[in-house]
Amino acid sequence: MARDVPRRILVLGGGGREHALAWRLAGEPGVEAVVCAPGSAGIAATPGVRCAAVDPLDPSAVVALAAAEGADLVVVGPEAPLAAGVVDALAEAGIAAFGPTRAAARLETSKAFCHEVADAAGVRMARAMAFRGEEVGPALAFVRDLAAAGAGIVLKADGLAGGKGVIVTESAEQALESAPSFLRGRPADAPALVIEERLAGPEASVIAVCDGERAVALPAARDHKRLLDGDRGPNTGGMGAYSPLPDLDESDVARILATVHTPILAEMRRRGTPFRGFLYAGLMLTPDGPALLEANVRCGDPETQAVLPRVDAPLAPLLLASARGALPDDAPAVLPAGGGATVAIVLAAHGYPDSPRRGDPIVGLEAAAAQGALVFHAGTAARPRLESGFSTSGGRVLTVVGRGASLASAREAAERAADAISWDGVHRRRDIALRVPPRARVPA
Numbered sequence: 001m002a003r004d005v006p007r008r009i010l011v012l013g014g015g016g017r018e019h020a021l022a023w024r025l026a027g028e029p030g031v032e033a034v035v036c037a038p039g040s041a042g043i044a045a046t047p048g049v050r051c052a053a054v055d056p057l058d059p060s061a062v063v064a065l066a067a068a069e070g071a072d073l074v075v076v077g078p079e080a081p082l083a084a085g086v087v088d089a090l091a092e093a094g095i096a097a098f099g100p101t102r103a104a105a106r107l108e109t110s111k112a113f114c115h116e117v118a119d120a121a122g123v124r125m126a127r128a129m130a131f132r133g134e135e136v137g138p139a140l141a142f143v144r145d146l147a148a149a150g151a152g153i154v155l156k157a158d159g160l161a162g163g164k165g166v167i168v169t170e171s172a173e174q175a176l177e178s179a180p181s182f183l184r185g186r187p188a189d190a191p192a193l194v195i196e197e198r199l200a201g202p203e204a205s206v207i208a209v210c211d212g213e214r215a216v217a218l219p220a221a222r223d224h225k226r227l228l229d230g231d232r233g234p235n236t237g238g239m240g241a242y243s244p245l246p247d248l249d250e251s252d253v254a255r256i257l258a259t260v261h262t263p264i265l266a267e268m269r270r271r272g273t274p275f276r277g278f279l280y281a282g283l284m285l286t287p288d289g290p291a292l293l294e295a296n297v298r299c300g301d302p303e304t305q306a307v308l309p310r311v312d313a314p315l316a317p318l319l320l321a322s323a324r325g326a327l328p329d330d331a332p333a334v335l336p337a338g339g340g341a342t343v344a345i346v347l348a349a350h351g352y353p354d355s356p357r358r359g360d361p362i363v364g365l366e367a368a369a370a371q372g373a374l375v376f377h378a379g380t381a382a383r384p385r386l387e388s389g390f391s392t393s394g395g396r397v398l399t400v401v402g403r404g405a406s407l408a409s410a411r412e413a414a415e416r417a418a419d420a421i422s423w424d425g426v427h428r429r430r431d432i433a434l435r436v437p438p439r440a441r442v443p444a
């Protein structure tokens, strides 16, 4: 692969995903400096990484920071700066930015738009319809249709909802009761609610580096979205992830790229809004093959923390090449991964996800790191100078990643390291990577 390595990289964001991105990029050959904005005190403790107190949602402030730092690549972590047009502003200033433009980010910011693009591209999603603020009657009629066909029902707010805003139910009554609240007071000129048939099966996250035309997949991962063991409780941003997936091998991932990512890229190009950046396919592996549940326009959190330590090829040159609009001709369909496995466990604050408590002192970070685990900071803050160390300062506080030769040994390492860390009211799942689903069926 032709390699043009960015020397100075600006990473936007400050969560666990961005910590993993900054850590990974700072450790790659030829990368001299990584600046993270706003980052956090925990991220700033990573060798080779500095943080800058700049608002990633402010396009002109980001352009000024990238210029001042001499960044030859900007990597955008979360969706909000993409939706705010940060990549558009950087492109206008002539600074290479890895991430979609605001127009291309609509794939995530509007679920109705995602369905429209997938339909046109021939990509399978759940049967669905989108409704505007005034369309309560038609929405209820569609719920009745789905119920009559024997399907469970999924209600999704159209727009960014941070992993919330989705109701999955077997009960038509509950769907009929909840649907109007998604529509009340919403404008009549844009979709407010997407109603889908409920699909069943294990989920998988296939994230690809895209240059507008081609896609190169990162190793596949599986998130655990529910708050409690056994996939019970409310949906969260994600409570843990693992990679690889024994039920989805590299040739399956290559077929998913060819049937999901590549057709979406072609349709986005056809519309005059080519997609560059991480395209994250949230898939359900149904008995009839994979169905796209959602497209995200960024890396997953906590999938990134599980996946990046496994990637066995330099990532920085690939991101730069994609940002410039041309992945190397000899780039593989799926990036090579080391033989081992990773298990990432999210440690969340007391009260997560509704009202996470801040300010609980964290103990055991050094002990976990001494075991060889990776500890990525998401919602932490440095404690006052005289005390030192970190305290909780967000919902998802840390991601602890265990590595091992097999999934079982990675799981053991992650559990042991997570056990070493504690604070008052810490919550985590104890079944990440515990039950691996049977082999998926992925038709060509």
Ligand code: AMP
Binding pocket: 126, 154, 156, 163, 166, 168, 196, 197, 198, 199, 200, 203, 225, 235, 282, 293, 294
């Ligand atoms: P989304 O934000 O669209 O990814 O939805 C969040 C979560 O809701 C997904 O990860 C699934 O667990 C669940 N979900 C979304 N759409 C469906 C569907 N059509 N059928 C079953 N579950 C779904």
Ligand code: GLY
Binding pocket: 223, 237, 238, 296, 299, 300, 301, 302, 303
């Ligand atoms: N872990 C799910 C997401 O990042 O959307």
